[in-house]
Amino acid sequence: MATSGDKKISAGIVGISGYSGMELAKLLSRHPGFELRLAGSDKWAGKKLGDRLSLPRGAGEVVVEAQETMKARLGEVEVVFLCTPPEASIELAPHAVRAGARVVDLSGGFRLPPTDYPRWYGFEHAAPGLLAEAVYSMPEANGDPTRLRTARLVSNPGCYPTASALAVLPLLRAGLVEPGTLVVDAKSGTTGAGRKATEELSFSEVDEDMRAYRVLRHQHTPEIERVLTLAGVSGARVVFTPHLLPVRRGILATAYGRLTASARSLGAGLGDAVKRALSEFAAGRGFLRVVAVDAVTLRASVGTNRVVLGAAADPERDVIVACASIDNLVKGAAGQAVQNANVMFGLDEAAGLDDLTGYAP
């Protein structure tokens, strides 16, 4: 394994030709603390990265390797980012860890208890030992720098769970909504479905259309409940409905929860309590941004690592509605992976992420 001194930390990406992998390549190529040294993709094998992505000079020179070849070289870098499907991550991660690299896995391969895999992912987990030690980390929800700093394998959260959990957590922390009554209606851009050749995802089919999918059986349902539990909420039960949106990037999660008795007792003060809950939750967390609920747009987060939050209450209808928006490829994947890796290696949590600029605040 390479060591870090003054030098940048060496990094590798497996699955670099997918949307998350490409986004991560962009982020690492201009990161002050990491240096992209290895890139794996069967599709791009043999090409220079600069032939496929517009990157600053250094990173563009990296030659992509077939995934099988790269497997033997995982130990050459200090950190390996797996932008692979869950099954591939479960196969590769033990390999990388044994070779001495630390791993950030962006797939769903290490996010749930082993017993959940057959039902929600359709397979038995093949690396239960490593799963047991994996650290699931959404910094603004269940963040634990101490565990991250020593973790061999960090499981990076899913895109929907990031937006969904952060939409409701401020309200749950403040005791304003009942954890057993949560509904999350989420809408995602198409890059969330990955880079695929299917008729269903063709422009002619997706454009000017919208639909819910995997209704009541999406694998992010138990992950949302789990991250809320890890974040200290007990009794969280979430009805989660994902929708495919005719945009490329961005997730908007609209969440609903019934008022708690104490929220109801606030009367006219409820509105202020909601605002306070959000701003207290966001305090000191640089990637959280609180705005009016109608101002939570995709535009406000796309291109950045931000989570944009807003909420409003209606005592008459006994409900709080909260919205959260993220860029599914940044905060929902590559950006949060960098954020986690920053903490793992003792860098500033925002390194390489704080100069991403966007249109709306």
Next chain:
Amino acid sequence: MATSGDKKISAGIVGISGYSGMELAKLLSRHPGFELRLAGSDKWAGKKLGDRLSLPRGAGEVVVEAQETMKARLGEVEVVFLCTPPEASIELAPHAVRAGARVVDLSGGFRLPPTDYPRWYGFEHAAPGLLAEAVYSMPEANGDPTRLRTARLVSNPGCYPTASALAVLPLLRAGLVEPGTLVVDAKSGTTGAGRKATEELSFSEVDEDMRAYRVLRHQHTPEIERVLTLAGVSGARVVFTPHLLPVRRGILATAYGRLTASARSLGAGLGDAVKRALSEFAAGRGFLRVVAVDAVTLRASVGTNRVVLGAAADPERDVIVACASIDNLVKGAAGQAVQNANVMFGLDEAAGLDDLTGYAP
């Protein structure tokens, strides 16, 4: 007032240059029972309709009049369709009725009890007498042919209420969800916002974006509750959140309701009960189409007068999720107006609507 015999029923449209007005012009121009004779729009005043819309020969020859001029001629036709803002409809409708024309109002001007107008529309209702006799008619929900046949003023439902009420009504009728726990998360194409020059609705702002708007204060909230009440449901309480979608046409309503005790008692039979509830509701109603919940797309309804319905239940999370899709300009406006007018004048309810074709069933 003109009379109808063998001849087609004479019709007029006020506000023909808006999206609903244009859609209605298209529908009436090829309708077997109505003949478009009058068209009003300040924007298009003096132009032939055929200079602005692609219409079969006859209808294209109608010359558009300024709305003030047209006001004096409302009595020349048997039915006037008002595609005007609520305030304009409230002003015009009494005028038309006095002149002997029957009125279908597509605005929100005659949809709520008078006491609701200040809160939800921001003005006092200026024609409470006519409002009192207005017949609100969503044929598949509260349809009453007898009242329609004699009504002087029919209030045509809003686009969101149509999709929202029809998503949940089958389940409420079957006693499967609690009427006091309804959440409707609705997504609409931009033509629902009307034909406007605002920066907010410009392509550069709307494209690749999405947001909720008028959260917890949209005027369709009480209308959804009212139509459910008119349809025989008591205790309906709806949390309603509209979203602006980067598509031109179509509404997708995703609705949530908690199970009733009797639904819970069905155990493994709940799924079948949900299917039965939908198919019984749709039976004999030609514009309703039941599909799997993941198949409720905008594409399935856009261009037609159809309402596409689907639902799924999760006993573990105590919920039924139902989706409905409509074309906001057809079933959500002009098509439903034609459907109502068909009944008003003793025509087949589907006349002029049953040969609209679309891509998905």
Next chain:
Amino acid sequence: MATSGDKKISAGIVGISGYSGMELAKLLSRHPGFELRLAGSDKWAGKKLGDRLSLPRGAGEVVVEAQETMKARLGEVEVVFLCTPPEASIELAPHAVRAGARVVDLSGGFRLPPTDYPRWYGFEHAAPGLLAEAVYSMPEANGDPTRLRTARLVSNPGCYPTASALAVLPLLRAGLVEPGTLVVDAKSGTTGAGRKATEELSFSEVDEDMRAYRVLRHQHTPEIERVLTLAGVSGARVVFTPHLLPVRRGILATAYGRLTASARSLGAGLGDAVKRALSEFAAGRGFLRVVAVDAVTLRASVGTNRVVLGAAADPERDVIVACASIDNLVKGAAGQAVQNANVMFGLDEAAGLDDLTGYAP
């Protein structure tokens, strides 16, 4: 073969699950003179049409057959529309003709001289005999009702050639532009590429993007030159560049031609001569619509069988710029096929097409 009397003419569609096939099904299902009796598609085999398309009752009951099965039944209908790839059309057409059905082929299988197939389509033509008798028919360009009325096989024009040829033909007929200097820069919606599962056509790739493709080697280049020749223009040479546009439907062709000496001699009268050329060309042709060149939009033609035309001249830069827009699936495919079939069977050329309505004139 069935015979036509008072009865509707029986029709079949092979390849009904593609975009052209679906559009044709919609058009035939509401056509006063044709009745859709047979439908072939391996993908939809065994399904009722009404389970895949929103159609008026009768047509919806047709059960789709696998293409192999349908092959044996082609003689049961009076006309067969082939919405199949060129190779499949070349195989099926002789079969249908032998069985006594007349054929309208929507593919490129019968559009060029046999010697052009290896270069532009990449294969030797397998039915040169039938190709020799095929009647290529773009009614507004090379229309010949006499030949159509007796043709066994009509070759329906391509989408790009329809827009391209009709953009320049009025100017060529009037002797205003040099036939050897034509440039056509065309932009097409994605349904023009067919219904396919390719990464290249996925929403994530096509949305917010645009590119030229098959530059200087698109098979519609010789077809455009051929239809101009068939239309009586000699010496036509066309530089043709197709572009993929992030919209579902519609083609906009922007065409350029150098002024002839006689055009140059018109001086200040050139503008009027251009207008006259277009309006004379459109006179008596119900599907042609002349507007200002800036008003030639996709919206003006999509959903109808119209060709919208406009042009402007610049004597200083020695050029005329002409725009044409069509719906690639209607006038560019299914609509023109119906138009041709109408003439073949002695119906009004506009039957089933003249009540298609659209937004802009």
Next chain:
Amino acid sequence: MATSGDKKISAGIVGISGYSGMELAKLLSRHPGFELRLAGSDKWAGKKLGDRLSLPRGAGEVVVEAQETMKARLGEVEVVFLCTPPEASIELAPHAVRAGARVVDLSGGFRLPPTDYPRWYGFEHAAPGLLAEAVYSMPEANGDPTRLRTARLVSNPGCYPTASALAVLPLLRAGLVEPGTLVVDAKSGTTGAGRKATEELSFSEVDEDMRAYRVLRHQHTPEIERVLTLAGVSGARVVFTPHLLPVRRGILATAYGRLTASARSLGAGLGDAVKRALSEFAAGRGFLRVVAVDAVTLRASVGTNRVVLGAAADPERDVIVACASIDNLVKGAAGQAVQNANVMFGLDEAAGLDDLTGYAP
């Protein structure tokens, strides 16, 4: 006037709430050599920039001033970027120069000879003196570092002229196409039209549509011809047609030119000569990227300062087709302005632009 030492060069932006202004704010906020100190916009007056844009901490703290107020403070910074309409730039620029600031004007206010303004811009130029000394600079076409280093006013090129001129210049330089036969068919995203409230630019009108506009009378026509002249080409005559594309960002210019006699004489060697012309033109120019003509996509340039170029020849049709793509807000506006300002102040030409990353190379 402030002075620069080790310190960053102080900069101001007038018109910061428009699309170019916002993009420029993003670029300057992370630029190693400039510091954004002043921002003017009537619309955002009184707000912190960070309330409207997602920017790194420092830049977000700048408080926006009304343009009238800012006018009095232009001398406080070393460089003023004018992201204002031409008339406003013509009024503000002399003011800024007198106050000692150097100016980069992004409008069309200083791009043409004074005599061209009445015809192409519709007004008499009000600052002919300053216009006479203005340095028009498209670095890859007519770049002249010596003049830039001392210029008081630099006129930044238009978006269309940048893509159009750079598409054809390599071929003109190599003597392959006749300068008097150029046709440029250009397609632009909607942000090129600015941030406006017009019905014409509303999502409902632009989505799924396309049209040419200002045909044969767009003000970028003489600018393209002028930059080619400044770049050493004589006799350039350009037929230019802009189109509005339903995407937010990006311009694709497809250009056509007839072969010169010497190009024709190359026979089979023409293809190689075209490739060589492009690669020689791009040599040593870091923002130019040569790819196959079918690979010139918007995606390849959007988000970066790159110009992506490709071309192909057809001796049979006597033509070369060249494509160029740029991000209209970066290379077509703010990015090129930064590039020019870098040279003006002796910084590396690519400073602040070389770490912009994108998807395709």
